[in-house]
Amino acid sequence: MCDEDTVNDVDEFLSKQSKLSRRQFNALTASAAALAVLPSVANAQSVTESNVMIKTKDGIADCYFVHPSTSKHPAVIIWPDILGLRPAFRQMGKRLAESGYAVLVINPYYRNAKSPVVKVGDSFQDPEIRSLVIPFYRSLSADTTVSDAHAFVDFLDKQAAVDTKVKMGTTGYCMGGPMTLLTAAAIPKRIGAVGSFHGGGLVTSKPDSPHLLIPKMEAQFLIAIADNDDKKAPKDKDILRESYAKAGLKAEIEVYEGALHGWCPPDSRAYNQAQAERAWSRLLVTFAEALV
Numbered sequence: 001m002c003d004e005d006t007v008n009d010v011d012e013f014l015s016k017q018s019k020l021s022r023r024q025f026n027a028l029t030a031s032a033a034a035l036a037v038l039p040s041v042a043n044a045q046s047v048t049e050s051n052v053m054i055k056t057k058d059g060i061a062d063c064y065f066v067h068p069s070t071s072k073h074p075a076v077i078i079w080p081d082i083l084g085l086r087p088a089f090r091q092m093g094k095r096l097a098e099s100g101y102a103v104l105v106i107n108p109y110y111r112n113a114k115s116p117v118v119k120v121g122d123s124f125q126d127p128e129i130r131s132l133v134i135p136f137y138r139s140l141s142a143d144t145t146v147s148d149a150h151a152f153v154d155f156l157d158k159q160a161a162v163d164t165k166v167k168m169g170t171t172g173y174c175m176g177g178p179m180t181l182l183t184a185a186a187i188p189k190r191i192g193a194v195g196s197f198h199g200g201g202l203v204t205s206k207p208d209s210p211h212l213l214i215p216k217m218e219a220q221f222l223i224a225i226a227d228n229d230d231k232k233a234p235k236d237k238d239i240l241r242e243s244y245a246k247a248g249l250k251a252e253i254e255v256y257e258g259a260l261h262g263w264c265p266p267d268s269r270a271y272n273q274a275q276a277e278r279a280w281s282r283l284l285v286t287f288a289e290a291l292v
Contacts, residue, residue, distance in 0.1 A: 067102035079176030167192025
């Protein structure tokens with residue numbers, strides 16, 4: 001999860017890249033993040049985009065739905081990081097759709113606010129942004145995630161663009177990482193592939209730790225771990241490997257060397273394009289293997 005240690009790690013990394021003052025450098029990196037564009041998809045499919053409103057147990061979730069314009073395709077639910085649904089995650093969803101998937105990017109904070117809750121260029125590195133989003137994050141729970149997951153799966157299964165004969169995928173970033181595990185455990189007959197990227201809190205000492213739900217899952221997993229997250233909790237990856245092995249589930253679990261927490265979204269100040277592209281390629285392999 002994003003926390004003060006994450007902020008300090010990114011600040012330290014960024015400060016080594018420049019001799020500018022912290023204020024000047026933060027301004028430059030914010031501008032760069034605002035202009036970040038993901039690499040194009042080879043042989044990209046034409047897609048149809050829409051903003052959708054999905055009824056849940058607790059209200060109406062505003063989400064982004066994007067899918068290839070023709071035929072039916074495996075569905076994917078994307079759980080964003082702590083900054084929520086915003087242009088960067090729309091880019092990520094559209095890119096996945098161009099690769100052949102019907103993608104729903106959700107607003108996890110719909111109970112409190114419509115998306116986006118931050119402006120383009122805003123960063124978790126900024127104290128005022130942390131003050132805004134952390135209360136939203138703390139309003140969520142395993143129960144809200146599971147309830148929302150059922151609503152999102154039900155929505156997707158009613159869409160003409162979704163191939164209901166194959167299982168769905170789900171991906172999560174930062175706080176979205178454990179949400180993918182909760183989704184896979186709650187709806188195992190529909191969730192066939194999971195990608196967690198710099199997911200926080202996959203393994204905890206609490207009785208409701210997401211990793212304890214692994215025996216309930218029936219999916220294939222890609223767990224991509226940030227280098228600095230691994231240094232803080234080096235045993236987590238081993239616990240995950242052992243848990244998946246005991247459950248007989250295929251899981252690719254890897255620490256991405258040199259990649260800081262938050263390295264995947266293109267608007268993150270920790271964005272590492274080389275490692276983000278590597279994670280992206282592994283996700284496509286996982287989906288191609290499992291969502292058939």
